[in-house]
Amino acid sequence: MLRQDEIHMFEDSFVAKARENGMAATCCASYEDYEALLGRDPAEQKLFNDSLRVNYSEFFRNSLTFSTLEHIILPTLIRKAREENRRELRIWSAGCALGQEPYSVAILIEELGKIAVPPIDYRIFATDLSMVDIAAAHAGCYSAESLGNISGKRLDRWFSHKNSVYTISPELTSHIEFSAFDLLDAQLSSPPSSIFGGFDLILCCNLLFYYKPEYRKSILDKLILSLGREAYLVCGETERGYIIENGFREVYLQSAIFKPTNV
Ligand SMILES: C[S@@+](CC[C@H](N)C(=O)[O-])C[C@H]1O[C@@H](n2cnc3c(N)ncnc32)[C@H](O)[C@@H]1O
Secondary structure (H helix, E strand, O other): OOOHHHHOOEOHHHHHHHHHHHHHHHOOOOHHHHHHHHHHOHHHHHHHHHHOOOOOOOOOOOHHHHHHHHHHHHHHHHHHHHHOOOOEEEEEEEOOOOOHHHHHHHHHHHHHHHHOOOOOEEEEEEEEOOHHHHHHHHHOEEEHHHHOOOOHHHHHHHEEEEOOEEEEOHHHHOOEEEEEOOOOOOOOOOOHHHOOOOEEEEEOOOOHHHEOHHHHHHHHHHHHHHEEEEEEEEOOHHHHHHHHHOOEEEOOOOOOEEEEOOO
16 A cells, blocks of 8 residues: 555646546545545545556557667667677566566567577566566466557467467566566665666656656666666656656657667
């Protein structure tokens, strides 16, 4: 359950919208009535808190971003790693929700890896605040309705299915380390399982916009520390402005893919 001081980290407009939804669902005509209900009803308090923890995601969520990753960024990273005689690419999906984002990246690398000689290995560190979501992401089971962005060819290649449940191929899961990690944890700069940062690519999509500017900044400051040389940061399409304000330049217009401005 969220503590009161955690709620204060969220953008006021986001909390107000959740409160309005809660008021409508409980037929509370005033803000004061709803606050009183939250105070006396733990079940309603839990529903309200849960509504502030949005874990919606999609495979290949922003098509322009994923197309740029597939055709430009990942081939560039693979080529550079090979030139530097590095054995693997290191990727961090921060705020991975139910795993759609890290699995999408893994599918692209597997498909590009086939044409790369010699093949390059990769490890994706997939983290989220929610341990429940991390467990579900690791299990990698999805309903047919949630797979709308995936081509039939990819569905056949990267999923097995029984009735309407699709399970991600263990070939992909074996490259991904799932762990719980709070991006606002002041003690840790990157997931302990990664040992050190030095990521080639960090995806931190569709979570910054829930937070007030000072918390967005502290998340971005942390991510900068974990970016390797010539690495890229990916955000959600509506978050591009925050990234630019915080010292990054977008590498291709509207792609939501960035580098720090000093690189
Ligand atoms: C809307 S989902 C986005 C999922 C995915 N990145 C995407 O773009 O589709 C936001 C996720 O960020 C996670 N999250 C929010 N605050 C976080 C924090 N401080 N540290 C780690 N994860 C966080 C939430 O638990 C949720 O699963």
